[in-house]
Amino acid sequence: MSRKRSKNVKMPGKRFNPSRLKLARTRRQLTYKALAEKVGLTSRMVSEYEKEYCSSAPPEETVKAFSRALNYPVNFLLEEEAIEVIEKDTVSFRSLKSMKAAQEHAAIGAGQIGVLINDFLENTFQMIPSDVPDYGGYDPKIAAQMLRTEWDLGNASIGNMIHLLEKHGVRVFSLAEDTQSVDAFSFWKGATPYVFLNTKKSGERSRFDAAHELGHLVLHKGGIPQGRDMEVEADRFAAELLMPEVTVSPYKGSTFTIESILKLKHNWKVSAFALIVQMKRSCVLSEWQYKSLVIQASKMGLRTREIDGIERESSLVMRKILDTLSREGCSISDLAKHLKLPVDEVSSLVFKHSVVNINLGRSSNSAGQKRPHLTVVK
Structure with missing residues (x-):
């Protein structure tokens, strides 16, 4: 482009x-x-x-x-x-009404720097091409099932959402924005999909955010991925992708307590609230059970935190890239210098991996040099 x-x-x-x-x-x-x-x-x-x-x-x-x-x-x-110009209407901001203009512009700026960094990576490494499908117009639940089939996921719990995205060519960056108004966002730039995840979120919520943004990428490509209806669709997609109804339905008829929910959520690596909502949507919980569990979970503060939470996921591609540069004598501070960017901007976008010492004097894609090839496994 x-x-x-x-x-x-x-x-x-x-x-x-x-x-x-x-x-x-x-x-x-x-x-x-x-x-x-x-x-x-x-x-x-x-x-x-x-x-x-x-x-x-x-x-x-x-x-x-x-x-x-x-x-x-x-x-x-x-x-x-x-x-690179990133148009506001192409970005999947979730909380536009509560987001201040300065926060919105700063987030778009983070996206622009992410594109700038990716340009460097594309010229230095053999990056994984995207095979994210376009399921625009499909019901979110059906789209999630189709994606699981297309990506050969079966019905198993997804081990790591960030690794899954990267395996299929999504460029995933971290966000260190100190605000919950910018929790995650995504966009397409040409044929390349981007996802940005706020590192202030819990591991479970970050996984759901990653699945939610994937929902925007597959459901709303070419459209404006904003507004309540679009957010509901991305949420439904994420819930079905992370907690397939076929794996939740067998629990119908069981007696549930908040303690049993806290144990079961580990099967899918999701938050207690996300599991409760998906169980209600899958007709596993009655209206009374659902309301009772929501009240208990709210009293325990589970709307904003997790009990016995999982470790936050990180980028495998960024780790491999920075490890490769490190072996060639490259540090994150010198990488920033090479890109003419502040160190804080680069480190906040690459999951704050640290590497030691750098020398980018020789081009990685000079004539006769083979660019390193990056692969990601599930």
Whole structure:
């Protein structure tokens, strides 16, 4: 997919990139006014410098001031390559009504950096191509069953959702956003699907978020994956994918307590609430049983936490990539330097794996060099 490059303004020997200033500002959740105050400019001047066809480039000292205020390298602001545009309507934000505009823009910025990192990985490694199907128009439950068949999952519990996504070519990144309003989101960029997961969530909820975002990818490709109806569809897809009705139905007729639910949830690695809801949907629980269990679970605080929770899942692909770079003498800080990005932005998106020392002086895809091939197992 071709890129649309910004018309950058010339500086002595360098080029200032308005799209990168805008990304850095939105990632730091600063308004024009807030950034202007930090660098000693007017809000209008900052706004003008972000325009694609800015009539004049900022002086070198102003660029350095932007760099200090935003904690982004000067080289990032002077990099010629424009930042990929991600349209808001293509992103599966779950809580748009409760999300502040600054949080929404910052999340989209994280998506843009994720695409930037993936571009580097695509040029360095033989990444796994996507085979995520398009089930637009199908009932979510049927779509989940079809996907299990297509991906040869049977009815077994899914061992690791992130690994499953990566095995089928989904680019999975972590989010360190300190807000529950941005818990997870996904989008398609060309033929490549992306999922971003908030690392503040419990292991069970993160698994459900991953399945929920997969639901958006397969059900709403080419549409606008936002709104209550779309969220309900993605939830139904996730529930059936993680807890197939055929594996839940045999428990019909059993006597349930909150203690038995807490034991059973480990069969599917889901939250107690998610299991209760799926049992009600699968007619395993009567209305009275369902309401009773919801009341008990709520009193125990299980809407926001888990008892005897599972470990949060992480990216296998990112670990393999960073391990490979580490063996070549590459650290995450130098990787960030190579990408002209702040270390915190890179580490927060790659599940905060740590690697030691780096040298990216020689290109991994130079002529005659074979790019490392990455494989993911279930």
